[in-house]
Amino acid sequence: MDEEIHRYTGEGIEVSYDVRRCIHARECVRGLPDVFDTDQRPWVNPHNADADDIAEVIERCPTGALHYERADDGPEEAVPDENTVTVISDGPHYVRGDSVIETPDDEQLLADTRIALCRCGASDNKPLCDNSHLEIEFEAPGTVEDNSAETGATGGGGRLSVVPTPDGPLHVSGPFEMSGEDDGSVFRGTDVWLCRCGHSEDKPFCDGTHGRIGFSTEGE
Structure with missing residues (x-):
């Protein structure tokens, strides 16, 4: 990055x-x-x-x-009490919370309260979004499989880890709530694999397509 x-x-x-x-x-x-x-x-x-x-x-x-x-006595930005991921229609994942991007070897790459993660596979600044989804005319709904009826209204506080796996998906672990921009659908979990090659048939989740199409994150 x-x-x-x-x-x-x-x-x-x-x-x-x-x-x-x-x-x-x-x-x-x-x-x-x-x-x-x-x-x-x-x-x-x-x-x-x-x-x-x-x-x-x-x-x-x-x-x-x-x-x-x-530079005055005003407050600095507070870390949100809950971690959220918003699936943007034809665009990235917007992450808010106590989030950190790190390597599979636990090396911290970025810690922030606000992050946009590429999900089209074309960004030149992976795993961050750089608007390449517009150039390639990426199309993907801003929806998610809704499991809110099973999970109830539990929140998602604490550290959220995002690990971009080499030539593979984003491994997101820690409590979070993911919502779809299009329909307000809600998925709550603590461990998921999110597609970032742009070709999964189960978006926003990974279905292994990255392996079949030879998705590469070389230079990330």
């Missing part, structure tokens, strides 16, 4: 922006257009709003491309 981070300092807050993680969800632009204006250079001007308002909007960023550090 590559980084390209730019920093913008305002009154009581410093905004950081990782170009490589941005997929133009535009939550920031819609939330505070006076601060986040893609027609201006620099495109982030934290002098144009209160630090609390900037922090609140940044926390809407689903990919973690935007973060902040407070």
Whole structure:
């Protein structure tokens, strides 16, 4: 995973922006257009709003491309009480929570509260989404097998581990709730294998298709 981070300092807050993680969800632009204006250079001007308002909007960023550090007495971003995964129609998985991406050998690659994971198989910044799903016209419903009737309303707090397996799926372990963007379907679990080659017939779960099509994560 590559980084390209730019920093913008305002009154009581410093905004950081990782170009490589941005997929133009535009939550920031819609939330505070006076601060986040893609027609201006620099495109982030934290002098144009209160630090609390900037922090609140940044926390809407689903990919973690935007973060902040407070230089005043304001609170830093809190870790969510529950881990959630949202299956985006024709797009990535949005992860929120106490999440960490790590190798099969337990080496930590990224710890964050907000992450967008590629599920089309075409990202050049695997396992993170880089918007390649648009270029390849990836199609997959934002739905999940609903098991909420069996699991009840149990939450998902604690560390969520995401392990991108070589040439294979994402192994997600730890308590979480996964929901489908299209229909609000809910799956609750603690150990699943999510497709990231883009070709499983059981999306968002892996069905072994990556092996048959020769899916490669070389260079990840």
